[in-house]
Amino acid sequence: MDKFLHFIAENNLFTKEQPILLAVSGGKDSVLMAHLFAEAGFKFGIAHCNFGLREKASDLDEDFVKTLAVQFKVDFYSTAFPTEQYSNENHVSIQMAARDLRYKWLEEIRSQHNYSFIAVAHHQTDSVETVFLNLLRGTGIAGLSGILPKRDKLIRPLLAFTGKEVEKIVAQKKLAFREDASNASTKYKRNRIRLEVLPIMRKINPEIEKTFLANSKRFQAIASFLAQAVEELRSELFMVESNGETRILISHLKELNPISLWMYEFFSPYGFTEAVLSDLLRDWNNGSGRQFYSSTHQLLVDREYLILKPLVRESFVSHSIKEFPYEFTCFHKKYKVYSADRGDLSLTGFTQVVDFDTIKLPLLIRSWQQGDRFQPLGMKGQKKVSDFLISLKIPVTLKQEVPVVEDGSQAIVAILPWRIDDKFKVTAKTKKVIIFDEIKDE
Template identity: 55%
Template sequence: MRFVDKFMAFIADNHLFEEEQRVILAVSGGKDSVLMADLFAEARFNFAIAHCNFRLRGKDSDQDEEFVRNLAQHYKVPFYSVQFATETYAYENHISIQMAARDLRYDWLESLRQKEAYDYVAVAHHQTDSVETVLLNLLRGTGVAGLVGIAPKRDFIVRPLLAFSGREVKDELVKRRLEYREDISNASTKYKRNKIRLDVLPHLRELNQDLEKVFDNNGKRFSQLNRLLTKMVDEFRADNFQEQKDGRIEVSLDALKKLDPVDLWIYELFHPYGFSEMVLGDLISSWDHGSGKRFLSAEYQLLLDRGRLIMSSIEPCQDVRSRIVVDELPFEFTWYGEQYVIRTGEKDGVELTEFPVMIDAVALSMPLFIRSWQQGDKFQPLGMRGKKKVSDLLIEQKVPLTKKAEVPLLVDSNDNILAVWPWRINDQVKITPKTKKVLIFEKLKNG
């Protein structure tokens, strides 16, 4: 069977798309995506080429973009490109460069698909990529779903090169004499995936040359097992999760305790709500003697209550505002049962109570407000160049989810966050040698 015939058969067998449908190809310029483009052209599919320039490799990144642009001209298909400030995005969102690039890439491709009315986006993952993904999942810890590998189709993303191993892709590329761009970072083992590809897989192939085939067959079995497990879990939820009028869900502890193996069942029942394996392990070890104990995920809580397990969503932090009138300083107020004061003073010689927060009193936009944390809140902490999510700061300070609303935020009339008491102030209102008057935000000793 010709290479392109195997390619087209895989697309048909997995119902990736119909011949007349329009597909955007995500092409980096590397060997995998270049071969995918050549196969689409040979099969005479209706396609366009899209390229993301992450601006991580200087001139090389720009040359990659120009190479892919020329590739699209060669095939006489539409070309789309975008440039990202990837490092800035990663810094501001406190994620790795790799995760930032992934998020930016998929978000842009989906927006492009919708805007230009394409049916699907094709990415060039092959069987060896899927093997690497399974091994990474095993190293991180995973449920059954993590053993399935990369799916040929998910929503509007299709992966037609999963018909082939990485070695088959490389051999076909040489056979076709196709030019491509090489990313030198692929040779670095500082990234986990590269270390698996370069160091681990060669040793595994010494034990079994048909590594990709074995993992592919295993993935199909795990996929079937995962569908069976999902069906059983859904049926248990339908029979035992009792939804109350107020939105809470109650389930009998006796029903949960009868499940076997209980650890697997509890994980599958509750991890879709964001509960970690560690938290669910604590739940199991506590349910015989932990009435009243709570277990938290990012959005939900589980409460042990006299033979029942009650799950409810965590209420979003309320937007509590107390207006601070400038001509009434000092201003004392109560916040969740604690007494605070906001006052002004001279920079030198001012007496302070516990945990004072001080900012430049001149650099303020009046009036001021005190309010709770809100989803999406960001500010520039003292000494940092970029912005930080307030939620990340609260996590670092080990503030429980149920206590986030109790942390007072000082904001100006434009809702710019000036201080998160008592940990950080905004760099833009820091005290400088030129500062004469300061605004002091502190908790009263007898509060």
């Protein structure tokens, strides 16, 4: 208890008067955290997420945690998530889907019920595993810092202990908990590090958590120093205009060393990735007009300046086409859709042409959606529209601006202005066609 309370005070996690929302899964770590909060006399409530991944066991976990809340006479909150559905729809791993759903819901409960912070039960060994995972993925200084005791509204009071210490305390206190069988599976990267890598590392350094904790404090100090230096230089180089745009002299940026590090620190807060910034560094000597995108901002090379500005998105306006001709505008591009007899034209010089008789009306012009697939003309098999757009080097930020043509059977006919689906192609038997033509300004 002394170690637990000292860690909370040393890291200024919260005061005894502040109510804390505990995220409790039912495993030994979060169960110990709940017992320590109760013994310390802190104000708290318990929240539990049922991810529905272990069938009946998931429901038993929820029942167990609810009983724990009753035992402590504290408020209990629970929810069930369609985790696999979220994973499939958003093309993320089950672990990432569970994490996204969990933290979003926990913050909603914290805000609605006026808890000061959300406490999660990560311990020092979890932090060591996180550093190894970050190193394998590729990371900067922040990733070497491991799991922080406090970040925004999240606190981690169990970082006072190693994983072995948690197990020892739980055994000494004879605390009941729920065991997740997936923790023993090595198909997950974190589990492989915990079960296979760390035992080898402990033979070299039995106090690996202590060493990593000391390293973490050093890296946090370096990250803080770097962040301060970046902000000071940013205030000197970034000239904010009245229209919301920011201008930066390219010549001043070129004087910085190492330039790739400075560029990443300057522009990653605006969503720019290392890959995009690498392209910018490679191309900014090739003349004005080059544009680079993040999900929220644009960087434009304009003679001697880089211009940073937020993206202003129009809403995509859908169009239902029942009769021809039909004209529409989509994100500053104008299109004309009309029909013609096959023999009346050479079928050259148009944006896209399809066989009229293969189409079921009405046509719908809509934006790209997750899961869209089609068979690009001349290819065998289906391809994700998102992958097709990537192959064309369409920035992810512009995907929602790409017109997708769908017919009455909900089949994708074309991705304008680039490609039609193979099954709607014009053949020697085609008698009538539908033409999609981009109207160029004179």
